Amino acid sequence: MARSDATSPDIAAAKIVGVYGIKGWVKLKVNLESPASLTSLQPQFLVDARNQGRKPVRVLNIRAQGKGYVALLEGVDDRNAAELLRGYSIVVPKSALPTLKEGEFYWDDLVGCRVMAPGDDGAPLYLGDVDYLLETGANDVLVVRASESSIDDRERLIPYIETEVIARIDLDDALIEVNWHPDD
Template identity: 45%
Template sequence: MNEQASRSERDDHVVLGKLTSPYGVKGWLKVYSHTSPMDSILEYSEWVLRQDNALKRHRLLQGRHHGKGLVALLEGIDSREAAERIAGAEILLPKAELPELADDEFYWHQLEGLTVVTRDGVVLGRVGYLFETGANDVLVVRGDPQGEPPAIDDRERLLPFLPDEVIVEVDLASGTMTVDWDPAF
């Protein structure tokens, strides 16, 4: 099923990974996974692929570890040429199909865009993105004095995602995250 990816459709999906390149001659593809652990992406039996702003569903026939990465075989992709045509496609999942989390757990996509405010009400900016270090996840908070609400400055800050230490409260409904952080850092 081919469909143009409208803004609302893109907002309804989360990117799980990417098909990077063909593997072999029978349609297998190398997979770059954003999931943790990386092979969790193989637990979803159907993938939505986004390529050239079009969405297409493919059933996952097989997937496995290969070296330090993953390879997958999708329904309808049975040759190297077919695999070459979809290489580079993003692997999406409808947000509604994500497993439910406990009340104190969050998916990264839920935190991106939240306004970050200190306990004293100082707006540091918005969460741009997150990344893993070995010890903990890190929030990249981008300040924008012209933003809404305006941030204290235009600095980019790296805050460790440490609940009950740095992260005081996450309120998805209001779009805010309260942190225990000195704005001078």
């Protein structure tokens, strides 16, 4: 899952990236493992790209279409109304998501975590903070943004491969330890 603000109690469940047809359907980039759950997660809100406005919304129907998904939103009955929503996100309160088992977490929980890697001398090196995650065909990728106290000013793309690259995640300390060389 993605979230633009690591302190927000909301999760961006999907983003409206276009329109589909003439009856008000919108194209979505879904940030959920189960896109169908968009019809049952409540409450839902539409949030504009600048996060300045939010209004209640309800996803009535969602289906796979090509490489993505299309959805019908309550009160959006034609292409013109759908076009006005391009760029909006559909957010849900984090509290509306299913409870996780011990040791599980949402991608959103990783945003803002410090990323540490072992240096050549074994001392930990601070690479930066997780800015967001990318979905790729092979595996997901942590996008690590440098900060004032990181070892350099590089942005790093670190594959999310459990045990091989991701050595340990400690959400209580907002820390991810990786087996990753800083020059990679």
